[in-house]
Amino acid sequence: MKHLVLIGLMGAGKTTVGRVCAGRLDRAFVDTDDVVIALGGGAPIEEIFAVGGETRFRELERAAIADITASPAPLVIACGGGAATDAENRRRLRRAGVIVWLQAPVAVLAERVGNGATRPLLAGGPVAALTRLEAAREAAYEAAADITIDTEDRDIEAVAEAVVAAFAGVEP
Numbered sequence: 001m002k003h004l005v006l007i008g009l010m011g012a013g014k015t016t017v018g019r020v021c022a023g024r025l026d027r028a029f030v031d032t033d034d035v036v037i038a039l040g041g042g043a044p045i046e047e048i049f050a051v052g053g054e055t056r057f058r059e060l061e062r063a064a065i066a067d068i069t070a071s072p073a074p075l076v077i078a079c080g081g082g083a084a085t086d087a088e089n090r091r092r093l094r095r096a097g098v099i100v101w102l103q104a105p106v107a108v109l110a111e112r113v114g115n116g117a118t119r120p121l122l123a124g125g126p127v128a129a130l131t132r133l134e135a136a137r138e139a140a141y142e143a144a145a146d147i148t149i150d151t152e153d154r155d156i157e158a159v160a161e162a163v164v165a166a167f168a169g170v171e172p
């Protein structure tokens with residue numbers, strides 16, 4: 001049985017929707033950011049970026065994804081927004097999982113992330129940063145995704161329902 005993997009930009013709802021999907025599927029939920037923090041010795045993401053830069057963060061993220069995807073129990077996995085931009089991560093996630101891309105327009109994402117205080121890549125202002133990241137990442141998300149779900153006008157429960165239904169179509 002394959003993992004259910006959620007990808008997309010910051011504010012897409014990967015963590016909140018992932019938790020609901022995990023409940024519905026009776027699976028454990030794992031957020032790659034939590035495993036990054038654990039592998040980094042407990043320091044929060046902002047500190048990992050401040051001390052070792054994005055390079056160190058991505059190194060830990062690759063290790064986290066290798067660990068998580070190796071789980072023999074099928075999981076629901078919420079990926080940090082940049083995880084699927086790495087080719088090695090994409091290979092692992094695609095091999096072990098069905099990948100769902102949660103989409104929303106930048107204005108909606110920006111509203112959801114608020115001031116982005118805990119997300120170093122939003123430091124220059126969420127709208128500008130998310131616009132840049134969307135342009136840079138769209139092709140990678142598209143290459144990774146088995147399923148794409150529009151989250152703009154749906155609440156968390158409705159998105160989770162759409163994700164679980166689409167997942168069941170691929171992984172009955």
Ligand code: S3P
Pocket residue numbers: 008009010011014015033045079080081082083118119120121
């Ligand atoms: C990042 C997204 C964050 C976190 C880190 C970098 C990104 O996760 O992994 O701040 O590169 O988009 P969320 O997408 O869960 O906010």
